[in-house]
Amino acid sequence: MTKKSSVSLRDHIRSIPDFPKKGILFHDITTLINDPGAFRKTIADLTKPYKGVKIDKVVAVESRGFIFGAVLAYNLGAGLVPIRKRGKLPYKTVSVGYSLEYGVSELEMHADAVSAGENVLIVDDLLATGGTVGAVIDLLEKFKVKIKGIAFVVELPDLKGRSKLKKYPVTSLVKIAGD
Numbered sequence: 001m002t003k004k005s006s007v008s009l010r011d012h013i014r015s016i017p018d019f020p021k022k023g024i025l026f027h028d029i030t031t032l033i034n035d036p037g038a039f040r041k042t043i044a045d046l047t048k049p050y051k052g053v054k055i056d057k058v059v060a061v062e063s064r065g066f067i068f069g070a071v072l073a074y075n076l077g078a079g080l081v082p083i084r085k086r087g088k089l090p091y092k093t094v095s096v097g098y099s100l101e102y103g104v105s106e107l108e109m110h111a112d113a114v115s116a117g118e119n120v121l122i123v124d125d126l127l128a129t130g131g132t133v134g135a136v137i138d139l140l141e142k143f144k145v146k147i148k149g150i151a152f153v154v155e156l157p158d159l160k161g162r163s164k165l166k167k168y169p170v171t172s173l174v175k176i177a178g179d
Contacts (some may be wrong), residue, residue, distance in 0.1 A: 130161030
């Protein structure tokens with residue numbers, strides 16, 4: 001018989017006001033990944049919905065998405081595709097621009113990272129407005145992959161990012177309202 005975990009993931013996420021700029025409340029998951037029990041539960045809870053799904057590649061968004069994406073790729077027997085900020089990848093890249101709550105940016109992946117027809121799972125640490133993951137979706141759809149799901153540790157439902165992702169199954173482990 002498996003003992004049910006009493007680890008509350010929310011209790012392991014600290015909120016830092018005015019970071020990275022004034023008016024932003026940053027939800028820091030480093031305290032969650034620093035706790036072995038909370039990190040283990042996070043990975044188990046992120047893996048569970050996709051355990052029976054054929055996933056060829058886990059697409060992890062820089063930088064905290066790499067932490068979860070690498071372990072999920074391992075657990076699911078999939079390859080890992082890092083999505084990075086402009087200028088960080090050494091080979092030929094494809095890119096997409098997007099807006100953040102506090103600015104604009106550009107993301108890239110290697111041009112040969114995914115192939116048409118592959119089943120992919122997108123992973124990031126946090127869903128806020130959906131701008132970042134929306135850009136990742138735009139990039140991946142150009143390659144005609146099958147997006148099987150999108151997984152987040154934290155979701156800020158007040159920012160309505162999920163509404164931009166209606167075409168895909170979304171998993172989020174902790175919802176933090178009031179931001």
